[in-house]
Amino acid sequence: MTNEIRTIFDRIAPVYDQLNDLLSLGQHRIWKEMTVKWSEAQVGDTALDLCCGSGDLSLRLARRVGAKGQVYGVDFSPAQLTIAKERSRSQYPAPPITWIEADVLDLPFEDSQFDAVTMGYGLRNVTDIYRSLKEIHRVLKAGAKAAILDFHRPSNPQTRTFQQWYMDHLVVPIASQMGLKKEYAYISPSLDRFPRGKEQVEIAYQVGFASATHYPIVNGMMGVLVLTKKS
Numbered sequence: 001m002t003n004e005i006r007t008i009f010d011r012i013a014p015v016y017d018q019l020n021d022l023l024s025l026g027q028h029r030i031w032k033e034m035t036v037k038w039s040e041a042q043v044g045d046t047a048l049d050l051c052c053g054s055g056d057l058s059l060r061l062a063r064r065v066g067a068k069g070q071v072y073g074v075d076f077s078p079a080q081l082t083i084a085k086e087r088s089r090s091q092y093p094a095p096p097i098t099w100i101e102a103d104v105l106d107l108p109f110e111d112s113q114f115d116a117v118t119m120g121y122g123l124r125n126v127t128d129i130y131r132s133l134k135e136i137h138r139v140l141k142a143g144a145k146a147a148i149l150d151f152h153r154p155s156n157p158q159t160r161t162f163q164q165w166y167m168d169h170l171v172v173p174i175a176s177q178m179g180l181k182k183e184y185a186y187i188s189p190s191l192d193r194f195p196r197g198k199e200q201v202e203i204a205y206q207v208g209f210a211s212a213t214h215y216p217i218v219n220g221m222m223g224v225l226v227l228t229k230k231s
């Protein structure tokens with residue numbers, strides 16, 4: 001399963017950013033900025049962006065922590081990381097980001113290192129959500145926050161119908177035109193399996209977070225899970 005997921009994201013890498021812009025009408029930038037803000041990363045902080053992909057959220061996090069801070073972007077897809085590295089290399093001054101190829105279920109960091117953690121559209125894709133949150137909890141400093149952005153199944157039936165229509169009639173057909181039908185058809189079943197906000201909060205408390213809140217955005221079709229480690 002892990003290899004399958006990695007292969008999907010390797011194949012998507014060349015068009016990933018372009019498709020994100022198209023399919024969200026550029027709105028994903030706003031949702032990612034909200035995620036960075038809710039992580040409460042500050043100037044000078046050491047912050048971690050998990051499932052960083054081509055680095056969009058990591059670059060935003062790097063702007064937030066500034067030149068005196070440090071960001072680590074972690075992903076297991078070499079093709080996504082190649083694009084992330086090219087993007088950061090093309091910026092001047094170079095953002096303070098270290099790119100690391102690793103599995104977010106087994107992070108190559110000591111305990112309690114990070115002032116803030118972000119994750120964008122990653123939690124739905126990991127094979128073990130409990131373990132992923134446990135790793136985030138382990139590497140966060142006491143009192144620090146994680147903000148996790150992802151799709152969400154809205155409880156309102158009409159909005160859910162619209163979301164499914166959007167996946168079936170826009171996302172998959174547009175991706176199909178780029179030769180990536182199978183890869184984007186994967187989003188819908190991954191969303192069906194993904195726990196709703198309330199269940200995500202329950203898992204976070206089982207992991208040991210002191211507080212956990214799921215904020216629905218875009219009429220509940222997306223959400224940001226904000227977690228705080230005990231001080």
Ligand SMILES: C[S@@+](CC[C@H](N)C(=O)[O-])C[C@H]1O[C@@H](n2cnc3c(N)ncnc32)[C@H](O)[C@@H]1O
Pocket residue numbers: 005006009010050051052053054055056057074075076077080102103104105119120121122125126127
């Ligand atoms: C939908 S992309 C999100 C990329 C980026 N965060 C963004 O918001 O644009 C999901 C990323 O998660 C990565 N991923 C999924 N499971 C992972 C795991 N267990 N360890 C590391 N990366 C993983 C994939 O390689 C992919 O790049």
